[in-house]
Amino acid sequence: MKALAHSNLISIRDLSAEEIDLIFTTADNFKEVINRPIKKVPSLRDTTIANLFFESSTRTRLSFELAEKRLSADVVNFSASGSSVSKGETLIDTVRNILAMKVDMVVMRHPDAGACQFLARHVSCPIVNAGDGAHEHPTQALLDAFSIREKMGSVQGKRVAIFGDILHSRVALSNIFCLKALGAEVMLCGPATLMPRGIEELGVGVTHQVREALAWCDVANVLRIQLERQQTRYFPSLREYTQAFGINRKLLDEIKKEIVIMHPGPINRGVELSSDVADSGRSIILQQVENGVAIRMAVLYLLATRPQLIE
Amino acid sequence: MILESRVIVRPAHLSLILQRLSEELLERHPGFHNTVLIGLQPRGVFFLNRLAQVLQARIDDLSHEMDGSPEGHRLVSAQPGRLNIPAQGALDVTFYRDDFRHRSEPLSAHTTQLPFSLEGKKVVLVDDVLFTGRTIRAGLDALLDFGRPDRVELMVLVSRRLRQEFPIHPDYCGMEVNTHDDERVRVCWDEPEGAHITLIKTTG
Structure with a gap:
């Protein structure tokens, strides 16, 4: 087991025990990285990730953002308040517009259960679920x-x-x-x-x-x-x-x-x-919080470097 | 698919190469003052482990020979006292590679263990086979994230000429081989007949 089978992380149910184990062993390595004097590696320097938070969050959003930055990815943040969502734009339109600006991956939190699943059917980039309603995290x-x-x-x-x-x-x-x-x-x-x-x-x-x-x-x-x-x-x-x-x-x-x-x-x-x-x-x-960054680095890294992405 | 596999270095020859490389290290790093040896994960570490055994044996011999001969001791040790084998580390370069999107198989990471500071050190990077030079390029990047060594040198067991893609050349080289693109060089350490090097011809 060296790669994830799916290009998204929407539900834990999509992962086998071997895939979870792969994420853990990769996270072990990233945990070592984030305890170094220089806490980042250049792996995802060619990747742009959008954090779309349609629901408020402090810890998860910070954790994802730190994970992305420690992988050297470019990061754009988006929160629903004060955005075009309040002008009535649909979810698909919002995300398609963001992807048109050459964003490679999306991390999304949404108040509605199933929002990530729905989005995955309509856009082609990898999506990481950062919490959808009362469904999954x-x-x-x-x-x-x-x-x-x-x-x-x-x-x-x-x-x-x-x-x-x-x-x-x-x-x-x-x-x-x-x-x-x-x-x-x-x-x-x-x-x-x-x-x-x-x-x-x-x-x-x-x-x-x-x-x-x-x-x-x-x-x-x-x-x-x-x-x-x-x-x-x-x-x-x-x-x-x-x-x-x-x-x-x-x-x-x-x-x-x-x-x-x-x-x-x-x-x-x-x-x-x-x-x-x-x-x-x-x-x-507090160990959970520290491990959160390492786990998110592992998930983003494994999704971004899946061989199927090679064109 | 493997079409043909041929032993190019037999166990006795490989053992001579390891001895020569440890002599070169002893010669160019007097007393191993501030020297550290860092193997690139995973196969550079196998090589380093074997090299360290040979080096330790040579150091034991030297210490034995030089008991009671302070002048001779100074030849190999800049510092008074016993000559000790340099500290060893393992460096994983997976997250520093530039070619993971160009591979059909994903790369899996290994652990990095550098239980010492690199400030002011003379680092010898150790890998088994030098091919395009991209691993070493990534290794230099990874290394510099841990500090600022005084000097970095490169030791490889096998240097594959003709295909280097970066201006990277070894300071210590076990042997040079001319190879084609469809060939692979594999160092086999744990074999019943003894450690040896094979040249493998593949279809792809």
């Missing part, structure tokens, strides 16, 4: 699994519990696909109102008891409560959510083993995760 899942592999040696056979708002979370869905593909066991834990019906069919366990999930797992991936998506009341109050589903030092001390704490950020401190846990030695939250 493949690079986040890859960097999460990469961080587990780095911390624990491998992902195979590990027990990973995902806590919080599963219903609105593209991170949860991509994580499930990625972890299952790599042979991990997955359990979801959250309020029944934030648990999609029928999610068990993906081969994951479901519980509503935090203690049960913590006692079971090796790794706890705690998702953010998306306050912006809570117009409908899924739980009575944040305080009540924290009492029932928040993870704190006391809960972790009750179980008699060390578990690894992850969070895709941004953290609501004191809501889903208490500060003493987020800042403890068990937490690999």
Whole structure:
């Protein structure tokens, strides 16, 4: 396995375990690169990448931009606010216009699930999904699994519990696909109102008891409560959510083993995760962020250098 | 497809070449003061590992001969004290190549391990076969991202003449061969009959 089969990264489901492994071994090399005094390599100096963010993002966008710059690619950024999108231009027109300016690759975040899939049918350049609605966020899942592999040696056979708002979370869905593909066991834990019906069919366990999930797992991936998506009341109050589903030092001390704490950020401190846990030695939250750049470099590099691109 | 494979350097000959190359290194880097050896991944590293064994054996011999002879010791060591083998590193140039879009097979990267600073060092880049010079060109770029060495030299086991695309020539050369485009030179280190070099004729 030396190349990716698809020219886009839209869903983790498009990747085989071997392809994920290829991305990981490539990311190992890029992680070494970004820890050098000169943190960049000239690989993609002939490539122009457009970051199209139709939905706000700080970390993912910065991470992609740094990854692109450390590969020496030329980067253009686009955000929906203050652009022609607010004048009523369609998605395809927007992207075709950008591609007409000789852009080679597109990284896109969009509030609608399936936007990247739709775009891939109409334009020919490689597309990387940086999050589409509540559907998928493949690079986040890859960097999460990469961080587990780095911390624990491998992902195979590990027990990973995902806590919080599963219903609105593209991170949860991509994580499930990625972890299952790599042979991990997955359990979801959250309020029944934030648990999609029928999610068990993906081969994951479901519980509503935090203690049960913590006692079971090796790794706890705690998702953010998306306050912006809570117009409908899924739980009575944040305080009540924290009492029932928040993870704190006391809960972790009750179980008699060390578990690894992850969070895709941004953290609501004191809501889903208490500060003493987020800042403890068990937490690999900042390693996740560092690995994010390496993983995105690997994905962009592998897509840009696929042999099929040779004309 | 491989049409024909012919051994051009037998194990005994290869062993002589390695000995000559280590003598040349000893001669041109007195005492190995500030010298580092860097193999280009992956095959340059195999070559460097084998060369390091030969060099270590030669250094042991020299130290043995020179026990009790301070003058002789100064010949090989600019610094007082024991002569030590230079530090060794591995450099991967995949991300610095200019030809990855021109290949049918994608390139996979290897690890870079340079556990020392390059500032003020005399670097000997080590690779097994010099062909077009593009790998070495990428190697120089990669190397300079780690610092500013005082001097960079190139050692290759085999130099394929007639096809160099860059003005790059080795300072230390095991042997020169004239080859055609459809031929490949392969150094086989881990073979039951001993390390040797073959010339392979292919269809493409």
